[in-house]
Amino acid sequence: MQKIFNPQSVAIIGASEKEGKIGNILIKNIKPKNKNRKSKLKIFPVNPKGRKIEGLKVYSSVLDIAEEVDLAVIAVPAKFVNQVVEECAWRETPIKNIIIISAGFGEIGGEGLKRKKGLKDLIKKYKLNVLGPNCLGIINASEDINLSFAKANITEGGIGLISQSGAFITSMIDVAESEQFGFSLIASLGNKLNINENDLLDYYVKDPETKIIAMYLENISDGKKFQTKLKRIAKIKPVIIIKAGNSQKTKEAIQSHTGSLAGESVVIQTVVKDAGGILVDNLEDFVSIIKVLNNFKVSKIQTTGKKEGLVIVTNAGGPGVITTDLTESYGLKLFEFNKKERVALKKKLPEESSVNNPIDLIGDAREDRYQIVLDYLKDIKGIKGVLAIVTPQAQTPIKKIVENIAEYNKKMPFPTFPIVIGGEAKDEAEKVAGSNGINNFEFPVVLIRALKKIGKWNIPATVLVKQAKGEKSDRISRQEYRTLLSYKESEKLAKEFKLNILPAKYPDNEDDLKNFIKKLKLPIVMKVDSPNIIHKNVKNGVAVGLNTVKKVEEEFRRFQKDFPGEKILIQHQVENGMEIILGLKRDTSFGLVLIIGLGGITTEILDEKILLVGNITNVKIKDKLKKSKLYKILKKEKINIDKLVEQAGRLFELGMLDEKIIEVDVNPIFLYKHKDPVIVDFKIMKISQRGSS
């Protein structure tokens, strides 16, 4: 592979003096761009017509070149290719490494297929290394070697590009110019008759100039090898992959659930993600991830503890708020400053500034204010990165701010990303960033998507759980504002509105209990009915499946012991139906909202919430329900939705009754094929002062 990417001598077969011909572009492209190109590359143009091209002697055949030749680049018409290849092999010192630019093989069918077969045989017979056919060639930008018919001038940099599409390469070269990154190696795979992505990965990972491997693939030549290789290589260098051409394949007939669960695109996702690579589906993400990984110290970021996350610094409220929302909705964590840190930072900044996260420096911020913040942040542990939003206000010194940020990226342990938004300001920022070795991001969302994909800024699952638990304890302390009605109270209201609530009894003693069991019939469910115990399950405040009188009595005694002074309720345990949640919520802006969703274990996994806002009628409920996934499920289970609609409508009416009702949770209402729905649990939350109800 060394001789393909860094040959000492190359024959350009099909070299041409005719402007615009590939054979001519090749000869022009291979000229040194730097006068002091390290490589002492010898070039042998080959063309039966002979003469001279661009001052170089032309050989009429590779057989005429007396010296050793490391590499041949073939750009003759397809029908002559195999003959030329054979000539390469026939030489006294055979040319074993060959790049075939020419198209007209397998991809055109017919004659092409025959040529493909012939070429394959030659490769095998003479043990050749062939890149292509039907490719753009290679570029070794670090060594100033361009053996392709892409652009002549390629910016040098750390990206090693492997592409199954030539046009993808030319587009990327163009994008790189404006987005300010450069390449080490570029290779066009073409038809992958011999050399494929696996071979190139081996070379790229060893190449010292290549920091990041970026690939565009349409199919994978040897999946198992690729998987093994990727696992190893992704630990050494970041590998970013666009795998295109999934949609055609997903259209293939699918004969089973398994088939539909494991479509091609899902398999490649699994392979790449498990191996530690980064898979994207579009060019924008591809480019932004390259920008992040190429110029920022992402590798230095370590997950050290819980107090960690990103910091947003901004000179504009709006964009700061949008970015905060986005970090959250993409599951990235924001750093939480403690009070000491906030006070210390506040002292250094003007009165009107805000030192939460985002840190708002106010519209008149100049470079010094960004500097103060970054100086302060650099010693705080747990900061994983700074998103520095700069909007062009009256006197915002874009250039100085971006230059400063570039400096900080050199000395800080975490990356600081400039996000200069809008027009001229952005153009200026891009230029300044590029010449200072970093990149600008015009839109926060593009950077955030890149960070998410790279995955180092994600909220660890444990932290999420911790937060959720923290919230729970908050809730209890807020009891003074919100009161949960007892089941008995809720039941009363529900009955008034003709909601099918499951009747309950409230035994005070064992005599009551016996009496009630007879009325309700076994099996029995027992619950604590207390506004103080919201999550009954957590505290063993629910007992189900009590199918003998003895069991009910035993549980009753335990409840009396475990929950002294609390009301205990019993209900007949109805047959499980389809679990649905109904709910009401009073939104501060829009008033009463009606919610319908699947209940049970599925609540957590169904990404559908049916919401109705505003003037809600049964017709509207039904219309909206009919457009939902839930409806499909109900239909499949042959459950009529009219009864559900009716109950939902009544629930809404109940909510309309009293402005103090801020949340109602019907969880669940059981639906049945041949029976009316039954509400099994019912909670009403009201606003009120402590002590009142």
Next chain:
Amino acid sequence: MQKIFNPQSVAIIGASEKEGKIGNILIKNIKPKNKNRKSKLKIFPVNPKGRKIEGLKVYSSVLDIAEEVDLAVIAVPAKFVNQVVEECAWRETPIKNIIIISAGFGEIGGEGLKRKKGLKDLIKKYKLNVLGPNCLGIINASEDINLSFAKANITEGGIGLISQSGAFITSMIDVAESEQFGFSLIASLGNKLNINENDLLDYYVKDPETKIIAMYLENISDGKKFQTKLKRIAKIKPVIIIKAGNSQKTKEAIQSHTGSLAGESVVIQTVVKDAGGILVDNLEDFVSIIKVLNNFKVSKIQTTGKKEGLVIVTNAGGPGVITTDLTESYGLKLFEFNKKERVALKKKLPEESSVNNPIDLIGDAREDRYQIVLDYLKDIKGIKGVLAIVTPQAQTPIKKIVENIAEYNKKMPFPTFPIVIGGEAKDEAEKVAGSNGINNFEFPVVLIRALKKIGKWNIPATVLVKQAKGEKSDRISRQEYRTLLSYKESEKLAKEFKLNILPAKYPDNEDDLKNFIKKLKLPIVMKVDSPNIIHKNVKNGVAVGLNTVKKVEEEFRRFQKDFPGEKILIQHQVENGMEIILGLKRDTSFGLVLIIGLGGITTEILDEKILLVGNITNVKIKDKLKKSKLYKILKKEKINIDKLVEQAGRLFELGMLDEKIIEVDVNPIFLYKHKDPVIVDFKIMKISQRGSS
């Protein structure tokens, strides 16, 4: 409101001659940019110091202005504002319309709150219309009136912007310049003490220059009014909204399922979507949607029938394929050409081009080739838009192609979007597009996201269903390549690998049946066991809950009649457990893939697929399972996963046995709390020729 956006006379209170002061910027900004400004606006600078500013006479108080004044713009320090407002009201001809630029009210607390209270009282007392305080002012670009301290020169155009953040406005003005769109009206809402978004919506919808209403909101002043208004207005003009500040609110304690299902952000989504508005969460989408709606004939697109969709035209394979994948993954429909159309188009294009969708014009395409395609497309019914991808190849005439596309947008019934990718080419394209009244999109994904959000290009649900049905009939015709083993055959293999498959019996006659019922015990399930009937349910090939011998016998007779010659199997009907699907699939690139997922009605709604690819061991299965949502659910239900892991491992071994096994579908395997899992149905798909097994 007319007097705020288009006054005949305005007092600038706090006007200043000091460079850089807001009072000075205001005076400079209000000067006409066009010499022939329609508005004969009279300007009265007010400052206690008097003298002259920018050649205008300065009044020491509004009380000194003898003439009528439509509007006052106040930019004095906060502590003087209320006094100045009162002076406006005290005048012989009171000034009722006031824009308060000054900050220092509710947003700073303390003193500010007192001022807020005072100002509120004044508004009520004198019936004033007040925009602000703490705002940037307004701009009426159509009338060349800039009463803000944003930039002086605003490009005129069709966007009416309403923003609760001043910085958002300055950013948008800057972005608009480079992205080539302009504004009609701009208003900064500030603290919304009096005039709010609802009032402005009324004015914007009537403004003839405003084609699109674009809003940035952090909170909504009167939700119900907003909802009603939006419903009406979104039918007249497109309304695009960024609602920011959701993340803070979602952090509020949530006391019930309902609460968590209906977070603030979900409510606003519902409201805007139901009303026909477009809600986005980031600036990039905001801008790209504006670009699409502003300059392309989106409104003319109508959903007419089934044969409709988007067309992708490209001069580069790779980007074409990526874009095709994206349209599909975003649920946008591609137009399907029929054979006649393909043949006709092919005749007009070079041999190597491809006339599917995408239409690939090949790298050497010049403007004429794009022209040929667009000419041809313009008469085909059902095309809803063209995505014209242009990558900069050796001789691609970017300017001509974009100019052509602009021309076609004038005469075609659908929009054609130029997507010129990369660097200089993109810069050129943006300029050319802008000066020809359209916009360029650098990355296909950005345009596709915009189209998706706008929603006119979505695949209608009915079409999706049709396609799915089409696929089903395809499947049957492919039977010659894939064979479904009988349950009996599958059962045998499963037993060999110690899979807990539910035993089945295959009664040939009623005597067998009676005998088997005794062995298996009631209730009984009966199924047709035929490779010809894959979806048994569809054809009544399954009977469940047969709980008397008589019922089993009756069904048996029906089966014999309905499925003559087919094997019938019976099983004991086990108690329903947690339904899980296990599966194997042989991927062409990566070999055997193991899939684990939730079964039953939840398969369709759980967006999780647990896939294992490569060398699969029980340890790996368990590790991956433990990271899944499914695991959380199993844990909650107190189901031990070891047995599931073991069965999955055995299934994998079964797949390793025989390369011809290409799919295995264990659907479902029931899991229980205190019992071993049971496989209830088991399908093996093998590749084979018709007739063999």
